[in-house]
Amino acid sequence: MVTTPAQARPLRADAARNRALLLAAAADEFAEHGLEASVADIARRAGVGKGTVFRHFPTKDDLIAAIVVDRINDLRAAGERLLDADDAGAALLEFLTIAGGRRQQRDLSFLMGSGEWKPDVQQAHAGLFQAIETLVARAREHGAVRADVTGTDVFLLMCAPNYVSEYVPNGSPDLWRRYLAIIFDGLRPEGAHALPQPSPTL
Amino acid sequence: MVTTPAQARPLRADAARNRALLLAAAADEFAEHGLEASVADIARRAGVGKGTVFRHFPTKDDLIAAIVVDRINDLRAAGERLLDADDAGAALLEFLTIAGGRRQQRDLSFLMGSGEWKPDVQQAHAGLFQAIETLVARAREHGAVRADVTGTDVFLLMCAPNYVSEYVPNGSPDLWRRYLAIIFDGLRPEGAHALPQPSPTL
DNA sequence: TAACAAGTTGACCGCGCGGTCCGGTTATCG
DNA sequence: CGATAACCGGACCGCGCGGTCAACTTGTTA
Numbered sequence: 001m002v003t004t005p006a007q008a009r010p011l012r013a014d015a016a017r018n019r020a021l022l023l024a025a026a027a028d029e030f031a032e033h034g035l036e037a038s039v040a041d042i043a044r045r046a047g048v049g050k051g052t053v054f055r056h057f058p059t060k061d062d063l064i065a066a067i068v069v070d071r072i073n074d075l076r077a078a079g080e081r082l083l084d085a086d087d088a089g090a091a092l093l094e095f096l097t098i099a100g101g102r103r104q105q106r107d108l109s110f111l112m113g114s115g116e117w118k119p120d121v122q123q124a125h126a127g128l129f130q131a132i133e134t135l136v137a138r139a140r141e142h143g144a145v146r147a148d149v150t151g152t153d154v155f156l157l158m159c160a161p162n163y164v165s166e167y168v169p170n171g172s173p174d175l176w177r178r179y180l181a182i183i184f185d186g187l188r189p190e191g192a193h194a195l196p197q198p199s200p201t202l
Numbered sequence: 203m204v205t206t207p208a209q210a211r212p213l214r215a216d217a218a219r220n221r222a223l224l225l226a227a228a229a230d231e232f233a234e235h236g237l238e239a240s241v242a243d244i245a246r247r248a249g250v251g252k253g254t255v256f257r258h259f260p261t262k263d264d265l266i267a268a269i270v271v272d273r274i275n276d277l278r279a280a281g282e283r284l285l286d287a288d289d290a291g292a293a294l295l296e297f298l299t300i301a302g303g304r305r306q307q308r309d310l311s312f313l314m315g316s317g318e319w320k321p322d323v324q325q326a327h328a329g330l331f332q333a334i335e336t337l338v339a340r341a342r343e344h345g346a347v348r349a350d351v352t353g354t355d356v357f358l359l360m361c362a363p364n365y366v367s368e369y370v371p372n373g374s375p376d377l378w379r380r381y382l383a384i385i386f387d388g389l390r391p392e393g394a395h396a397l398p399q400p401s402p403t404l
Numbered sequence: 405t406a407a408c409a410a411g412t413t414g415a416c417c418g419c420g421c422g423g424t425c426c427g428g429t430t431a432t433c434g
Numbered sequence: 435c436g437a438t439a440a441c442c443g444g445a446c447c448g449c450g451c452g453g454t455c456a457a458c459t460t461g462t463t464a
Binding site for chain 1: 450451452453454455460461462
Binding site: 149153156157160163164165167168169171172174175177178179181182183184185186187188189190191192193194195196197198199200202 | 369371376379397402
């Protein structure tokens with residue numbers, strides 16, 4: 001599940017292995033300690049020198065971006081796989097469940113909304129957004145989601161369950177499901193009240 | 203709105219003024235740059251030396267805690283003021299609207315869930331929680347909120363609208379109202395689906 | 405296998421942070 | 435007013451961070 005962009009010369013065997021180790025170690029470290037995890041710790045976890053990190057990723061931000069792109073594409077693939085489901089409403093719920101199940105999102109999740117990103121991240125971003133938009137449109141046509149909710153709304157609300165359940169110290173690791181259920185009920189047409197603000201555009 | 207605990211000897215006039223300036227400057231700085239805002243910047247904004255900050259608040263965490271306590275008590279007071287409203291459902295919605303309107307919550311909001319806090323913060327915390335619990339109980343009895351939702355749930359969901367709308371770069375400052383409306387619809391009894399996980403305890 | 409380019413490493417750098425401290429200043433009160 | 439203690443300020447400290455570099459190792463290729 002690692003992005004290995006086609007290069008002029010392919011990576012040397014050990015270099016490719018180290019790159020993969022690094023991405024895995026970084027993902028773990030970020031999941032545990034948030035984005036403040038130090039590059040030195042990541043290198044140690046990968047069993048690699050600090051210099052190697054900067055050879056593969058010129059900047060800590062580049063490393064983060066690489067992971068974010070992987071995660072986003074991952075999720076987009078899952079979303080697209082659900083596009084031809086029979087029950088569009090269930091498909092959307094399933095998608096949000098998959099998104100919530102990606103534990104490693106943690107602090108990474110909040111990256112998904114901002115705008116100051118390298119082109120490749122923005123592109124991955126746009127792809128995911130497209131998938132969600134379609135998923136939501138189908139669910140809306142299907143009558144499974146209220147008429148005044150947009151893909152952007154779902155895109156933004158996607159990480160809220162994880163965010164909310166983050167702050168329960170000894171909570172069940174599945175607690176986010178509870179809040180996804182509540183929020184999803186808020187997206188349903190039954191008993192919906194008019195929304196006070198227009199949906200934003202990203 | 204500043205907590206000035208009764209001391210053995212009252213603060214000197216200039217010291218009290220500086221303390222207030224400091225709290226205001228810190229709140230602004232945290233609201234703008236998040237908790238990473240440096241103490242030096244806060245001091246500069248307050249027009250005060252860095253040493254003065256540490257005279258009033260031995261640690262940066264103490265400064266944060268002071269602000270958090272103020273915010274929490276503020277919100278609790280607003281909540282308690284709504285306890286004798288006629289329409290318990292409207293009161294709860296009003297409370298959540300007030301909570302969302304407190305712009306300075308930003309990065310401070312995420313403090314409200316964690317457990318590693320000084321006693322005075324935990325105490326303020328408990329007070330706010332109590333108020334919310336009562337508010338929710340009344341709304342539940344009033345049939346304005348689904349039966350399977352607890353005070354803890356609302357406590358946790360309280361900051362979600364702000365969190366969600368944070369990631370819209372040029373969004374309306376009132377965008378959070380949209381997401382509050384959606385989430386609140388999810389709290390209503392109409393069209394509620396069973397929740398997959400039990401409510402947590404803090 | 406020889407030779408070279410690609411990759412690795414960890415000591416090193418500059419920076420900005422939270423926190424300290426002491427010489428100078430100022431509110432306060434007899 | 436004058437003495438005193440409370441208070442202020444900013445130079446200073448140690449630390450850990452992201453990032454650099456030159457000496458060394460290793461996969462690759464002819």
